[in-house]
Amino acid sequence: MPEVVCHVLLCETADGVVLVDSGLGRHDIADPKRMGPARFVMRPNRDDARTAIGQIEARGFAASDVQHIVLTHMDFDHIGGLADFPEATVHTTADEYDWAVVNPDFTARRRYSLKPLSHGPRIQTHAGPGEQWRYGLRGIEVLPGITYLPMPGHTKGHAAVAVESPDRDLLVHAGDAAFDVTSYSPTLPSGTSVSKSRSLRAIETFAAVDRKQVIANHTTLRRLNEEAGVTVFTAHDKRILDDLLGS
Ligand SMILES: [Zn+2]
Numbered sequence: 001m002p003e004v005v006c007h008v009l010l011c012e013t014a015d016g017v018v019l020v021d022s023g024l025g026r027h028d029i030a031d032p033k034r035m036g037p038a039r040f041v042m043r044p045n046r047d048d049a050r051t052a053i054g055q056i057e058a059r060g061f062a063a064s065d066v067q068h069i070v071l072t073h074m075d076f077d078h079i080g081g082l083a084d085f086p087e088a089t090v091h092t093t094a095d096e097y098d099w100a101v102v103n104p105d106f107t108a109r110r111r112y113s114l115k116p117l118s119h120g121p122r123i124q125t126h127a128g129p130g131e132q133w134r135y136g137l138r139g140i141e142v143l144p145g146i147t148y149l150p151m152p153g154h155t156k157g158h159a160a161v162a163v164e165s166p167d168r169d170l171l172v173h174a175g176d177a178a179f180d181v182t183s184y185s186p187t188l189p190s191g192t193s194v195s196k197s198r199s200l201r202a203i204e205t206f207a208a209v210d211r212k213q214v215i216a217n218h219t220t221l222r223r224l225n226e227e228a229g230v231t232v233f234t235a236h237d238k239r240i241l242d243d244l245l246g247s
Pocket of ligand 1: 078176235
């Protein structure tokens with residue numbers, strides 16, 4: 001098992017601080033059983049300084065500054081930290097919320113832990129298929145400058161989140177639409193070459209609900225990443241996070 005990260009993107013916007021995903025949170029550290037059996041395989045790091053709330057506080061923000069959390073999907077490693085930001089509105093695609101919470105089938109009931117929602121956050125769902133966006137893709141506007149790009153395959157309602165940024169034009173948090181960066185790019189954002197990660201690809205295959213759609217998403221991400229000014233990154237490939245932090 002490679003070391004993986006749960007990449008949370010913090011955006012300072014006119015609507016307050018917006019997070020894309022929440023990673024694991026303080027409640028998971030206090031009670032790892034919340035994560036379900038996956039914790040034995042994933043062996044999460046229980047260092048508070050690695051949680052989104054720990055890092056946000058270290059940067060001088062308060063939990064109450066976080067007004068919105070935009071989820072790529074609802075697996076436990078993306079929603080575990082929601083309760084650390086009780087005032088935030090939680091955004092999800094309607095398809096994901098429906099499969100995970102409203103009408104879960106057998107697979108969904110086994111897959112999702114809904115304990116991270118037990119604090120009763122305000123939920124805002126976003127129904128597709130969305131409007132014509134850029135680059136021939138459809139998008140669903142979540143907040144000004146923040147757009148869902150539906151990419152089901154990892155889960156039924158998974159979406160990448162595109163964020164307009166003054167520094168890099170467009171950041172695309174691809175969530176779990178790809179695990180290994182080389183599925184869509186031979187290089188990291190800085191241009192450094194990387195090698196294929198068989199272990200990340202194995203996790204991707206294991207966790208997918210529709211592998212054909214996963215492959216199609218890689219093609220879309222490759223095309224997006226090749227556009228000038230667009231930086232695509234994924235939730236779990238640590239090499240990308242390290243590269244972005246170093247650049
Ligand atoms: Zn994940």
